[in-house]
Amino acid sequence: DAGVIQSPRHEVTEMGQEVTLRCKPISGHDYLFWYRQTMMRGLELLIYFNNNVPIDDSGMPEDRFSAKMPNASFSTLKIQPSEPRDSAVYFCASRRDRDEQFFGPGTRLTVL
Amino acid sequence: AQSVTQPDIHITVSEGASLELRCNYSYGATPYLFWYVQSPGQGLQLLLKYFSGDTLVQGIKGFEAEFKRSQSSFNLRKPSVHWSDAAEYFCAVVREKLTFGTGTRLTIIP
Numbered sequence: 001d002a003g004v005i006q007s008p009r010h011e012v013t014e015m016g017q018e019v020t021l022r023c024k025p026i027s028g029h030d031y032l033f034w035y036r037q038t039m040m041r042g043l044e045l046l047i048y049f050n051n052n053v054p055i056d057d058s059g060m061p062e063d064r065f066s067a068k069m070p071n072a073s074f075s076t077l078k079i080q081p082s083e084p085r086d087s088a089v090y091f092c093a094s095r096r097d098r099d100e101q102f103f104g105p106g107t108r109l110t111v112l
Numbered sequence: 113a114q115s116v117t118q119p120d121i122h123i124t125v126s127e128g129a130s131l132e133l134r135c136n137y138s139y140g141a142t143p144y145l146f147w148y149v150q151s152p153g154q155g156l157q158l159l160l161k162y163f164s165g166d167t168l169v170q171g172i173k174g175f176e177a178e179f180k181r182s183q184s185s186f187n188l189r190k191p192s193v194h195w196s197d198a199a200e201y202f203c204a205v206v207r208e209k210l211t212f213g214t215g216t217r218l219t220i221i222p
Contacts, residue, residue, distance in 0.1 A: 031208075033209070033210070042212075042214055042215060043202070043212050043215070045209060045210075048209055050208070055208070055209075056209060091155060091156070093156075093210075095210075098144050098163075098206050098207070098208075100146070100158050100161055101146070101158075101204075101206070101210050102158075103148075103155040103156040103157075104155060105154070105155045106155050
């Protein structure tokens, strides 16, 4: 398996624009997680899904953020409108049951 | 609620010296415990995990960790560090979601 795949790897956009981050989890994994990492706040869990159903979105900063998982092999994290304070590295991760969680390489987002 | 504490934010050791990174957890049942490493600009990679059984677990890159239920600890050790071990290390516990500690940044000096 290729591991968790994220795209794009880097994204630079202007304030107010819509940003969509994509994630393909490892096949057979039933959990998918979205994290955000910044120097100031460290690694934060934004939302996670179990069997494509959002379970806990309490980490989503505000209504500008939304996440979907239309099927077992694809998830998106959308920010609309984006703001400079959203600049961070966004990680997607997946796992099966309570086993090892595999992380994608991350998307580095810069909002100007 | 589950939680993980890494009391050391930053540790500096000399190359070749031994290393111990501390991790304490709070969890109501038998925990599933993990150590992850993140090199600069990279994602997180699993070093080792503990589910049950032998309390001393071996991981990749020469790391090991010991689960001590009486102390609620899962400390990471390495007998001799290499300059390439410089990274951020995260301890984590999972129930449904994975709860991370705040991380320990390891600096290696020649």
